[in-house]
Amino acid sequence: MTPTLPPPPGCNVELAEKVLTAFLREEAGKFGIKGAVLGLSGGIDSALVLELAARSLGPENVLAVAMPYQTSNPISLELAEKAAKSAGTPIEVVDISKMADAHIQAAGIEDEDSPAARLRKGNIMARARMVILYDRSARDGSLVFGTSNKTELLLGYGTIHGDMASAINPIGDLYKSQVFALSRHLGVPQEIVDRPPSADLWEGQTDEEELGFSYEEVDSLLHLQVDRRYSFDHLLEAGFQKSFIEAISKRVRNNQYKRRPPVIAKLANRTINLDYRYARDWGA
């Protein structure tokens, strides 16, 4: 990162902890549900959500599910177990290899290794995990807690109907840099905090290498652009490269579809979500 760039957003960790634990308790409680289930990858985002969930609902009411695929780094499972131990929650391990492979074969890409095929395989794995989580949610009468942070939601760096699927998400308004700060504050195991973020879809993958920029750099830009409403010229003045601002802005725009429900063709006077407008908490 160029040293002259503004720093990424700060985070008042005590306040964030207070708001987010109250959020999970209340929003889950509104639906009469006391339990939560979430996918625990061995990475920092899900470890943070697990810690918040355990503090809000009590660790015995939170189920962590680790869902390795055959190519997943074995360290991921070790770290997931460590995170569950640290949060005091039960953990269930479900190997998704057979399930995902069946889908990969049905899609006819089992012998391909192009970037496009890798992406498709990764999406299949993410969706296989979603299927397991929603099954556990139905089995236990619990809610699926989301683990996508604001940076990846804005960049669209996730699989729609896969890891982006959840009932409620406590960290969707925290940038990755803030996820780090809050995780340190809540005592997420050091090895998880120190580990380079990775989707762990193939060997040696890291987010920052795949994205082509650092979280620090992109968080700084997104925070100023989205939260502080800096104009393009103001961002240039702040020291960001023109090409970087343009590329990120385009990426955020192109991924808007992942953040919204499907588009419905309007025919009637009142169309769901357009002019039939109710809060999600309606009737809760």
Add this chain to the structure above:
Amino acid sequence: MSLDCLAALCQFKPALGDLKSNLEKHHAWLERAEAEKADLVVFPELSLSGYFLRDITQDSGLRLNDPIIQDLVARSKGRSIVFGFVEESDDHRFYNSMLFAEAGEILHVHRKVHLPDYGIFEEGRYFAPGNSFDVVQSKLGRFGILTCEDAWHLDSAWLQFLQGTDAFLIPSASPARGVDTDAPELSSQTAWRTLNSAISLFMQAWVLHCNRVGFEDGAMYWGASSITSPFGFTDAEAPGEEEHLLLHRLSEDPLRRARIFTPLRRDARPDLVRLHLARLLQDPDALKAAELEQEG
């Protein structure tokens, strides 16, 4: 008349769109306030309906003669009550209203004038704006009601200041925002603290800010209801995030001392304001110049 009353601010969580359960909650909080012998009981904005209503707005509309309203008004025989609801007018407009009930009667209804329509707010889409900042002459004293955004327009408070307001009642549903700095509290809370202090200091009156708590669609209402003295200091403050009954005695003495210390009331010049306003409003060029200046 000398101000001397025990005020109770009910910082609670209304259920979204559930009038029946919210009415029960009002009664429960009134019981608590009565047990403390409160003279004035204040509820937050839209306390009977919840805030993030969207299309529930029309379903929650109540006429002033509605049994729910009459039920609460009847409860005001022993103490004055201020609560919030969606008011439906005879010609089917919907207002974000606060009702001041006393001695079993409706003393005043304040229809929110400034309906925020920015950020997460959508009030302008659903509500009709009120058009007055009249004050309430209660047996307890003179009160000015400023519903949330109304308070941000200092001219609203000033109009009530000119009518001799002793205490501003500011009900709100303020969503928590801003954890991205090192400040010890939410940026929305800091902003409100500054505002409450400014209103009390400049208008030389008590400020009773009753902010709700609870979550609606992920947004947290942060509570921390407060009572600010006419000197601009916070005299009492409820904790954030949780339900709380905040009690504080309002008295005449600080009003008197503040107004002697700095006689802003005595020295106010509404006549000059009228002259300037008349000139500005009648002279499009002058207004335009003011707008250009603002943009520059």
